[in-house]
Amino acid sequence: MAALLCMVVFLLAPFLSHAADPDPLMDFCVADLGSSPTFANFPCKPASNVTSEDFFFDGLMNEGNTSNLFGSRVTPGNVLTFPALNMLGISMNRVDLAPNGLNPPHSHPRASESGVVIKGRVLVGFVTTGNVFYSKVLGPGQMFVIPRGLVHFQKNVGENKVVILTAFNSQNAGAVVLSTTLFDTNPSIPGHVLTQNFQVDSSIINGIQSNLGS
Ligand SMILES: *[C@@H]1O[C@H](CO)[C@@H](O)[C@H](O)[C@H]1NC(C)=O
Numbered sequence: 091m092a093a094l095l096c097m098v099v100f101l102l103a104p105f106l107s108h109a110a111d112p113d114p115l116m117d118f119c120v121a122d123l124g125s126s127p128t129f130a131n132f133p134c135k136p137a138s139n140v141t142s143e144d145f146f147f148d149g150l151m152n153e154g155n156t157s158n159l160f161g162s163r164v165t166p167g168n169v170l171t172f173p174a175l176n177m178l179g180i181s182m183n184r185v186d187l188a189p190n191g192l193n194p195p196h197s198h199p200r201a202s203e204s205g206v207v208i209k210g211r212v213l214v215g216f217v218t219t220g221n222v223f224y225s226k227v228l229g230p231g232q233m234f235v236i237p238r239g240l241v242h243f244q245k246n247v248g249e250n251k252v253v254i255l256t257a258f259n260s261q262n263a264g265a266v267v268l269s270t271t272l273f274d275t276n277p278s279i280p281g282h283v284l285t286q287n288f289q290v291d292s293s294i295i296n297g298i299q300s301n302l303g304s
């Protein structure tokens with residue numbers, strides 16, 4: 091009996107460890123963002139309080155403000171901005187890039203990403219865990235995919251503004267932005283770790299930190 095149980099657990103293990111967000115247990119569970127999430131799902135708003143408005147979201151209609159260091163803006167349509175996504179395991183973002191703008195190298199720990207270019211010309215690239223770089227320049231209507239957790243970026247290489255819509259198999263994909271993860275944390279990673287990592291002296295690390303505004 092114990093052997094059988096072990097066998098079942100062993101056979102299920104790959105499915106358990108590779109699962110994305112859990113499957114829904116109800117038709118919907120519009121998040122009550124005022125309550126604390128348990129196991130990453132928010133408690134549901136009482137069904138009697140739910141209206142049509144809960145299932146529609148205007149947040150991706152407007153151009154994001156790209157007046158910043160990178161000339162880019164990601165506008166999230168995830169559970170935190172669109173509470174009806176709670177428990178459904180999906181979300182979307184809008185990415186605006188000014189000419190030459192860069193959505194800097196980052197990864198999403200909890201989701202694969204697919205995206206479609208709506209406007210402009212974009213260089214999309216990602217790097218595998220084996221350090222192979224894949225990339226292509228895309229135009230309107232062309233689609234891309236970024237496997238879960240891999241580092242990737244989008245850069246505007248055209249003359250005009252870029253708009254991209256991206257979709258994730260998580261209600262809250264999370265983003266690890268490499269530059270800020272290393273150089274703009276609170277508190278800072280000790281300087282000797284960064285100088286040793288990059289084999290440079292501290293003036294270079296300080297320069298990067300001040301360029302990033304920290
Ligand atoms: C549900 O609606 C009632 C009446 O409008 C309101 O008082 C209450 O705060 C609402 N509850 C939630 C969790 O939204």
Ligand SMILES: *[C@@H]1O[C@H](CO)[C@@H](O)[C@H](O)[C@H]1NC(C)=O
Pocket residue numbers: 155156157158
């Ligand atoms: C865009 O962001 C910049 C920098 O934060 C700010 O000065 C500017 O007012 C913003 N523009 C709009 C239209 O909100």
